[in-house]
Amino acid sequence: MVIYAETGRLLLRPLEKRELPRLVALMDDWDVVRWLVVVPFPYTKRDAEEFYATTERANAEGTPQFYAIALKSNNHLIGGVGLHPPRGNGYAEGDVEIGYWLGKDYWGHGFMSEAVHAVAALGFVRPTTRALVATTSPNNKASQNVLRKLGMREGEVRPLNYAVLRGGTQTIPWRLTREEQDKKPVVSGAD
């Protein structure tokens, strides 16, 4: 099995075809999807198959865009982290967008904080990555906390400048440059 990274409780690995029914079960939940820019809702088997095909293409090219998050204890899929070219305007060359979600049953256990640290490190292994960027809704406090704990800097709230659904009209941009990542203290024992 390909493993991109391992943390205390989690595996970051490719999405597997056998997991598509589980992906649908986790993702077809408005409480999850309402915060995500491009994920369809309702989320169907066909959406999962199309998504899987895009992950396979990126994996084959050697630059994964989706890291499935699985529990180390049983290898069950619980969510995912994306690293992809930024959507929207105003980004610089070398900016890589990070986005993520967890099935609702897995919220509030520190899993995403654990996962994004590992995926951010993978993002900066790519020599072309100059900065990680992200956007959150001003109402998504959990996600803001995940990014803050990752060491990302919060920009000014601004109007959404790309076609976004979900009724949001404002977004907060976040950024973490390679220099800022390099200056982070190395925590002993961290994965």
Ligand SMILES: CC(C)(COP(=O)(O)OP(=O)(O)OC[C@H]1O[C@@H](n2cnc3c(N)ncnc32)[C@H](O)[C@@H]1OP(=O)(O)O)[C@@H](O)C(=O)NCCC(=O)NCCS
């Ligand atoms: C955002 C999301 C990924 C957070 O995952 P998570 O594993 O529950 O987050 P963590 O447990 O690592 O929490 C990170 C921090 O936020 C805090 N937090 C968690 N839920 C919170 C909430 N609802 N309100 C405020 N703070 C919250 C935690 O206490 C933690 O801080 P701490 O370590 O200082 O205690 C998850 O809620 C989710 O999948 N939401 C739907 C999809 C989504 O919003 N994606 C991001 C789009 S920008």
